[in-house]
Every structure is written in structure tokens, then in C-alpha cells.
Amino acid sequence: MASRRIAQSSVNWASLAERVPSAQKTNLTAFKSTSDKYLRSVLANPETPPKIDWAFYQKNVPIAGMVDKFQKAYEALQIPYPSDTLTSQIEAQEKQVRDEIAIFVKESESRIAEHQTQMAQIKSLLPFNQMTMEDYRDAFPDQALDTVNRPTYWPHTPEDQKVDVPDKPHH
Template identity: 40%
Template sequence: MAARRLAKSAVDWTAFAERVPPAQKEYFRAFKARSEGFVNRVHQYPEKLPAIDFAFYKRALASPALAEQFEKSYQGLNIPYPKDKSNLAAKVDSEKSAAEATSKSLVKELQEEISQAKQVLSKLDSLPPPEHMTLEMYSYYFPENDLDPNKPTHWPHTPEFQPANKKDLLM
């Protein structure tokens, strides 16, 4: 009976557990146990109030008017199911849709980066191994790092330690 009350808010704990980082598994277990405790407490109560035999009480009590008063009060008792007054469910749904849109755009960007990285890897796989590469091959494949044989460099072969740059610094 009570399951119908909570059918909309059922949680897929296995899917939830897959998304929890390893460092937060203990927090997840505690959260799940607490949530299940709340759900179990709700399920222990019936969906509708139990029927009371007021006819028996009218016969058994010295004052049947008292039983009638209790019966009227009991029949008039109406405990409403809690409502979302602050419209929190709609806010959560809107945040969820916004997060899904952000995730989709992020996935699209990352897929593009992956395809670019695969293209670079395929180009690098087509290169000969470094131990078989000559200086001419190196300058052909990597022109931005080409060592010009007409301009020898000095150790440590970085631009700031070259003689041409030192002349510029002195002037």
C-alpha cells in the first residue's frame, strides 16, 4: 500500500553507486542506510487509517455520547500527504535539465578533443622510430624544431644562451 505513495521517488541505487567517487563510498553507504530507514518508517504505517468498530465502544462505554464524539473526530481527521510548497521538485528538475545540457556540450567538446588527439597519434604512429630518424627526417617532420646547420648553437641549446641573443642583450 505505502509503496504507491513513494513510487515516484524510487532511487536507482546501483546507478547512483556507479557515479560515487571511491573517496566518498562511506558517505554514500551512510546516506543510503539513512534513506532506507526513512522509507522503512513510512512503509510501516498503513496508507489509510485503520477502521475502528465504534459500535462496540458505544455498547461497552458507560457514555455512548463520548464514543460518538470520538467517531466524529476520527471521521473528520484528515492528514494530507505533504505537498511541495516551495516548488522544490520543479527547481530540481530544471537544474537537472540544465546539468544534462551542460554535460552534453562538455561531452561533445571532449569527443572533438579525442578525435583530434587520435589524429595526432595516427600521425605520430606513421613516423619512423627515433633511433632510425636522421636529422633531415627530423627537420622534415618537425620544421618548428629544426636545427639549422648554417647556424650552430651552443650548449644548452636554448635561445637565451646563444651568442646572437647575448649581443642583443648587451646593446
Template identity: 30%
Template sequence: MSAAAKRVAASSLNWAKVGEKLTSVHASDLGRLRGQNSTFTAQVDQLPADLPKVDFAALKKALPTHAATIDSLQKQYEAVKIPYGEVPKEYLDEIKQWQEYNETRIRLHEMKVADGLEQAKKVEAKWKSAPPVEHFDRQHFAEYFPQHFYDLRYQERIPDPCSIGLNETDAFQQRFSDYKVLRRPDKVDDH
């Protein structure tokens, strides 16, 4: 194995762990990414660890008039150092922020799932205690379907037979809470 391949192998990705964290929707994307990584790794394996050696002395003999230029090129070529695995700090900070954002999203999703499970348990408990639908009477409809059937004896609702949304806000209850509000001042209260 070449030195370049050893460097890449030292920082290889655990594909099984990544596959566990992704949903089945992203399986094709993970397969495509894994294929691209394999192609890249194969190309890196074929490359030598260091830059190829150039015989600058032979070049100077072949091109004596350009000796100064070849000297300059030799200094530049030998000064080239390509570090491996150094990611700029601003990119690392951006990755860290992205990870924190995704972890927060995951925690929020887990909280929503837990709340949904609690609500589902309440609904299941409600319907387990319900009598069979064939035995429902008017009181049961108001208890189990309060959005469609209401009992004005204990619910502060306005009859809304056309379902136009009178009970979605409390504007009607506030406006008509005092029955004297709409009386005209010239009317005399004589009864």
C-alpha cells in the first residue's frame, strides 16, 4: 500500500455507523457517496506518496541558456509542501455549528414524537373506555365528538349548525357576555 493510501486509510469513514444513522430514504444517496469514495480511494492508491523527482541537472545541461529559470523552478518545486488532513478552522467551526443545529433538530423531533405518543395513549384510553358505537346516545356524542356535537349546559359554545367557525375564537362570547350591551338607550326597562 502506498503512503498516500495509508494516509487516506488512517482517516477512513465507518460506513456501517453512517448507515445506522440514516433512514432508508437516504440509502441510495449513501450508496452513491460510497461509490464515489471508492473511486477516489482507488485513484489515490495509484499515486505515489511524494511528488515525482525531476532531474534539474539534466535540464540545465539540455537548456544551458535557461539555467536561471530552471534554478528558480527548482527552488519553487522543492518548496512545495502539500499538507494532508489540515482543515481550516473556519470550516471546522461551520461543521460544528451544523452538527449542533442538527442535534437540536433531532432532540426536538424526539420530543415531538414523545408528545405524540402520549396523545395517542390518551386517545386509545378514551376509546377503550367508550361504549360500542351502536349504544351511543346524545350524551355520548357530545363527550366523544366535542367538535361536532356540543352540550350547551356546560360548554360555552354558540350553536354553529353551518360550521362557519363561530366557536374558533371567543369574540362572540366577549361581545354577548353582557346581555344589555346591544339595548338601545331610548328603550325603557319596565319589566
């Protein structure tokens, strides 16, 4: 597999900086600086190594066959470019996260619609400072005082409605 020459960073630093919390900005700056340093060191070297002038060495090296042996070994040398084994895993994980985000967005939109319905209902009511007890009973029948069906004792809080009945003495 032939390697391709890196010409510039493929990282969108501006987009990444928007997503990084302000407490982590210094770490992002240090990371970008290190990344740029590596990129500069790669670009400082030529894309292909310089050609070796084997004829020059043939003439100037007195030991017979040594240059031929080195040339054969050099030309046989193949440094493999590392194979990409993680991109498929990352893409699968990205797809899974995108699916989870889509589900969350859909659920959030339904919750937003439900809350907007509730807000519209509350906004349609009389302001509380203008309501009478009858208006409150009509708007919130399950919360209003109902002395006939659900009699309560003052101060009408749930904690105060528990009535302790003493045990009957057994004869």
C-alpha cells in the first residue's frame, strides 16, 4: 500500500475550538502546537529519499562486490506502511452515535411539543392573582379543595390529613 504525502493538517481547528470547553482551551492550544510541529517536521523532508549514486560508490569503494551487495539489500528493503485497522471501527461507532443522537432529537422534539402544549394551556388560564376558588377548581379539578368528595382538615396539606385513630381497648 503506497503512502500519500501529507500536505496540510486535515483537522478543522476552528470547528474543534468551538466545541472545547473554556477550561480546556490551553490543552487544545498545546495539542495544536504539537500537531503543527509534527506537520512542519514532515514537510521539512523531501517526499522521496534522495537517489543513491551507486556508480560513484562502485568506482570509489575498493572492496569488490560490497557496493553490489549493499545495492541489492537496499533495493530489496520494503518498509510497509501501517494498515488501517481502526477506521471501520470508528465509522461504526460514529454511525451508532449518530443513530443515538437522532433518537434523542426525536424524543426531545416530542417532549418539547408536549411542554409547549402544557405552556399554552397554562397561558390560556386566568392569572393566579385574578382567580377565584371556583376558577381554580375548574382549571385544576384534581388539586382543588373538594369538601364533599375529599374533605380535608386545615391547613389542607397532605401531611396534616393523616388522622391518628387510637387503638380500641380490648375487653
